[in-house]
Every structure is written in structure tokens, then in C-alpha cells.
Amino acid sequence: GAVVSQHPSWVICKSGTSVKIECRSLDFQATTMFWYRQFPKQSLMLMATSNEGSKATYEQGVEKDKFLINHASLTLSTLTVTSAHPEDSSFYICSGQRGGNTGELFFGEGSRLTVL
């Protein structure tokens, strides 16, 4: 099956620094990718939709200047957490959509961010 890979799988950073998480579709082109975050013992919450070659669209309540999303190619989307704070510590998961309107969605393994 198709594979979506995230890197890094875990990262620890100091408060105030920025962290970049990559999401790659390894064997298909994903014009649309999605970013989710998951707090401990809670569900995944959609943060934003990443569109290749255009600006990301953010869900209500998600700070676009805090969570910068870039989708520069059909196989790579990046999420940069800027000026990270301890409350940004979470599990971040991306998904890529293969094909048309009901194209199958493939999820990455997730990236665990811990901000000290």
C-alpha cells in the first residue's frame, strides 16, 4: 500500500525555538495533505489542509503564524512550529490523499514534539 512518512518521529526542543516536521508521500503524489494534532488521551484534531502550490487553509482556532505549513512539491509538506512553548507539546500526524475526491487517505506514523 501507499506510504506516508514523517520525520522526525520524535523531537525535543527548548522553549522559544522552532521545529520543522516533514511529511512525505513516498509512492504517490499528494496534491492535498492534512495535518492533525493529538493530545494525550484525546482524539486527533484537524489543524490545517495543505495544498500543493498554494496557501494552507487552517481550522478555526489554529494560529497560522504559529504553525507554518508549506507544500512545495507533490510529495512533501512541512509543518513548522514557531517559537514553540510547552503547550505545543503534542503528537502531530499528517495524511496524504491519493487520487480524486474520494481518494484513499494514508497517514504518517506521527511526530511527537516535546517542548521543554
Added chain:
Amino acid sequence: AQSVTQLDSQVPVFEEAPVELRCNYSSSVSVYLFWYVQYPNQGLQLLLKYLSGSTLVESINGFEAEFNKSQTSFHLRKPSVHISDTAEYFCAVSAGGTSYGKLTFGQGTILTVHP
């Protein structure tokens, strides 16, 4: 907007017993329904989905789910579980069109199969 409720956060069962993981949703529009499974240290994997047609959908490893529009439910069932089915299961919904990939997830149900 949609919401999903998984009624059980944890379900312990013995091997070869039947299991049902419950999922209810609410939505003002027609939705597509999904069940994903997450094994430890792995990403989410699609187990099965309902897009249209027969309301009973099956997976290749013996799970099935039935879309019940009147009860707004999409419960997941398996008649006989294995140790290897131990994982966390997520129910999700999405609207169609350009919102297809924007999934709303339930809180997850941890299924633990005991020998």
C-alpha cells in the same frame, strides 16, 4: 460540522470472543464513515470505510461495520478476535467534495485481547 462519539474508551475481551466497538456520529450533511486502526508505534491504517451502496462493509481481516442512518451509528464488529487485534481503533467521518479528506475523529477505543 460533524462530531463522533466512541462510547467505550477501553474494551477488554478474551481471545475468540466476539467484540463490538461502538461509534455514533452527528452531522447536518451526508457523511462518509471510516474505521482506522493504530497498532503500537505505527501510523493509522484504514480498516474499512462506507462511501455508498451496501450499508454493511467488511475488512479483509474479519471486521465488519454497518452504517445505520436512522441511529447515526457505524459500529465495528468481529465475531472472533485474535491476540493480534489488540490495538486502538478510531471511528471517523467526513463530508464529501473538497472536505472529503478532512476527518473528524472519535476519541478512540483501546481493544485489548487477552489469551
